[in-house]
Amino acid sequence: MNSASDVRRAVRENFKLGAGNIKVMATGGVMSADDEVDDTELTEEEIRVAVQEAHSKHMTVASHAQGNRGIQLSLEAGVDSIEHGIYIDADQIQLMKDQGTYLVRRLVPATRSTVTAKASCRITSTARTPASRKSFTRTCASP
Incomplete structure (x- = not known):
């Protein structure tokens, strides 16, 4: 928009x-x-x-x-x-x-979002904010 x-x-x-x-x-x-x-x-x-x-x-x-x-x-x-x-x-x-x-x-992110994030864990290092980096790091570290 x-x-x-x-x-x-x-x-x-x-x-x-x-x-x-x-x-x-x-x-x-x-x-x-x-x-x-x-x-x-x-x-x-x-x-x-x-x-x-x-x-x-x-x-x-x-x-x-x-x-x-x-x-x-x-x-x-x-x-x-x-x-x-x-x-x-x-x-x-x-x-x-x-x-x-x-x-x-x-x-809490939806399961689908978590699956999507896990499929692209490389994004952790490029996330712009500390909150985003922390969220992706936590998601990528989970089983």
């Missing part, structure tokens, strides 16, 4: 394909070798457009947000849930309570 227009188009296309939920990637991921968990992937405007468009079609919006800034952008945009929320702070928790936003604290 490179603009709010791209986001609006993607939400509409997914709605037409039968989606009932939209998931936006507000931040990078722990298992990602190319970005950091506090890198923001979308602007507040892009997230807000996803929320407005989805809500106009009675769809919910989940935000993959691990880093604090991505969590904040997502909450300000009005998402229905924050997925992961690793670096959430007390003010954001209060905002979530006030808005009725759900927190889905999935902190």
Whole structure:
């Protein structure tokens, strides 16, 4: 996504394909070798457009947000849930309570992700963040 227009188009296309939920990637991921968990992937405007468009079609919006800034952008945009929320702070928790936003604290990588990571353990040395390197190292060392 490179603009709010791209986001609006993607939400509409997914709605037409039968989606009932939209998931936006507000931040990078722990298992990602190319970005950091506090890198923001979308602007507040892009997230807000996803929320407005989805809500106009009675769809919910989940935000993959691990880093604090991505969590904040997502909450300000009005998402229905924050997925992961690793670096959430007390003010954001209060905002979530006030808005009725759900927190889905999935902190363990899925089995499929672990299998994929084990198949490419060479990525350990190229992961950009200490968290990513630690995660891949732990995965590669496990049986």
